[in-house]
Amino acid sequence: MDLTQRNGQYEIPPQASKVLGVEFSGVIEDMGDQEVDSETFYRGDKVFGLTYGGKRAEHKLGCQTFTYSSMLLGAYAEYVCVSTLMIIHKPEAISWEVAAGIPEVWITALQAMRVVGGFEATKSILWHAGASSVSIAGIQLSKVLGASAVYATAGSDAKLDLCKSLGATDAWNHRTSDWEQELKKATNGKGVDIIIDFVGQDYFQRNLNSTARDGRVVIVGLLSGPKTQGPVDLSLFVKQRIRVEGSRLRSRDLTYQKVLRDILVRDVLPRFVDGTFNHRMEKIFDWKDIQAAHLLMESNTIMGKIVCRVT
Numbered sequence: 001m002d003l004t005q006r007n008g009q010y011e012i013p014p015q016a017s018k019v020l021g022v023e024f025s026g027v028i029e030d031m032g033d034q035e036v037d038s039e040t041f042y043r044g045d046k047v048f049g050l051t052y053g054g055k056r057a058e059h060k061l062g063c064q065t066f067t068y069s070s071m072l073l074g075a076y077a078e079y080v081c082v083s084t085l086m087i088i089h090k091p092e093a094i095s096w097e098v099a100a101g102i103p104e105v106w107i108t109a110l111q112a113m114r115v116v117g118g119f120e121a122t123k124s125i126l127w128h129a130g131a132s133s134v135s136i137a138g139i140q141l142s143k144v145l146g147a148s149a150v151y152a153t154a155g156s157d158a159k160l161d162l163c164k165s166l167g168a169t170d171a172w173n174h175r176t177s178d179w180e181q182e183l184k185k186a187t188n189g190k191g192v193d194i195i196i197d198f199v200g201q202d203y204f205q206r207n208l209n210s211t212a213r214d215g216r217v218v219i220v221g222l223l224s225g226p227k228t229q230g231p232v233d234l235s236l237f238v239k240q241r242i243r244v245e246g247s248r249l250r251s252r253d254l255t256y257q258k259v260l261r262d263i264l265v266r267d268v269l270p271r272f273v274d275g276t277f278n279h280r281m282e283k284i285f286d287w288k289d290i291q292a293a294h295l296l297m298e299s300n301t302i303m304g305k306i307v308c309r310v311t
């Protein structure tokens, strides 16, 4: 998202900032009106969250008045001004850097598999881009929530090893093997119940070929492009009763995102504290080295979050 927004290719939702970045951790400096919520926050609280918009147009901080929409919603900043519905109390056991990298990917994984994908225990699931931060979260969630089998694709042996160490039943290298054939073998020709896809163009037909009857394909990214290149075999929609649905967290309204925040707090956070979930951190940068951070992100070699520390 940061890369495409920086390149001017990201359609920014109306409430979002032109300043990059959607997730953060930090201390509450000042409070405006508190939204009605089960959680209560006070000045000085340690929190983390997503920079979703709020109701107020302006906010006074010290002697300065900031306009909400113009500069205080992007997380690449010293201060963010956000709705209390989108923040979470940071447990002491979780570091600032880990907390800053949790919300977007874990909420996206939850949204894709549970809300859109209709995941429930005993279903099988395939996570493409298996070593992406969203899939690192998704593979672990699938395992803990009782998937019958968890499959992944990724672009290197190290990434495949990571997927398996997180709980994937099997994982295939999309550069050196035919994952569609491998999946067919692994499922005895049946296909998989849910596919979470970030690749788009290159995988659309192969996803349809690999989906079990009544299965779902959830598209949350278009890393290889937005348009299919060859003809699409529509008969599979009918024969296999496949449902294909896309989603983008950032364009969802505050109520929708708050529900996901609450699921994160209830189902995910305790498992970070007790060590069940592993949050992969690739590298921490000083925020003044943001260009180096973006170059690393563009390298496609990372296996986890890049976090920038505001100094």
Ligand SMILES: NC(=O)c1ccc[n+]([C@@H]2O[C@H](COP(=O)([O-])OP(=O)(O)OC[C@H]3O[C@@H](n4cnc5c(N)ncnc54)[C@H](OP(=O)(O)O)[C@@H]3O)[C@@H](O)[C@H]2O)c1
Pocket: 001, 104, 105, 108, 129, 130, 131, 132, 133, 134, 135, 153, 154, 155, 156, 159, 174, 198, 199, 219, 220, 221, 222, 223, 224, 247, 248, 249, 250, 297, 300, 301, 302, 304
């Ligand atoms: N819709 C939403 O609400 C939402 C929210 C957050 C993120 N996202 C999307 O989710 C995706 C993952 O985000 P992230 O931050 O977790 O990413 P990330 O950690 O940067 O990982 C992305 C990985 O995707 C793989 N990849 C890139 N191009 C590919 C291609 N053409 N074919 C196959 N694999 C490719 C690469 O691994 P390999 O070496 O395996 O190829 C790369 O390491 C992104 O597309 C992002 O925009 C969507």
